Structure formats: structure tokens, C-alpha cells
Amino acid sequence: MTEDFSQSSSQLSSEELYDWQLRIEEANRCNIWCHCRDCDREWIASANVSCQCGSRNVEHIPCWQFPDD
Numbered sequence: 001m002t003e004d005f006s007q008s009s010s011q012l013s014s015e016e017l018y019d020w021q022l023r024i025e026e027a028n029r030c031n032i033w034c035h036c037r038d039c040d041r042e043w044i045a046s047a048n049v050s051c052q053c054g055s056r057n058v059e060h061i062p063c064w065q066f067p068d069d
């Protein structure tokens with residue numbers, strides 16, 4: 001992840017890099033992939049929330065960490 005970051009940033013113009021950083025921040029704010037380990041429910045949230053089943057045993061992964069864009 002860290003190596004990919006430095007490689008791609010060196011290939012971007014400052015304007016593109018700025019835009020890209022905004023997208024990363026936006027993704028971090030609004031696109032947290034949540035997975036409940038108890039009922040196996042999956043959803044997208046803007047915060048680290050507990051599951052609708054009441055479980056707090058929830059996995060939180062920012063969506064931008066996934067390779068697809």
C-alpha cells in the first residue's frame with residue numbers, strides 16, 4: 001500500500017495529486033465498508049458504527065484500500 005502510494009504520486013501532476021488527495025479524504029469520510037462478524041451483514045457507512053443486529057463486533061475497512069477504482 002505505501003509503495004503504491006509513492007509510485008503513483010510521483011507520476012501525477014500537482015493538480016492531479018491534489019484532486020486525488022481530495023478523493024482519498026472523501027473516501028475516508030463516506031465510504032467505510034462494514035462487515036458484521038456475528039450476522040455476516042455487509043454495508044457502507046460514513047462512520048464506524050455498530051451493526052443493526054446490535055453487535056459491535058464489526059469490521060471497518062475504508063473502501064479506498066480496495067484495488068478497484
Ligand SMILES: [Zn+2]
Nearest residue numbers: 036039051053
Ligand atoms: Zn450483525
